[in-house]
Amino acid sequence: MLQTHRSRFCYQIGFFIVRWQILKASDSRTAA
Known part of the structure; x- marks a missing residue:
């Protein structure tokens, strides 16, 4: 249970x- 929570x-x-x-x-594209 803890493993799935950590992965999420x-x-x-x-x-x-x-x-x-x-x-x-x-x-950056709009500013350029």
């Missing part, structure tokens, strides 16, 4: 990082 937590963090990277990339 890591998945959420990874998804947040990917979304932030895409947001940053789109921001």
Whole structure:
């Protein structure tokens, strides 16, 4: 149970990082 909770937590963090990277990339593209 703890293992699945930890993996889900890591998945959420990874998804947040990917979304932030895409947001940053789109921001720099519009600014350029």
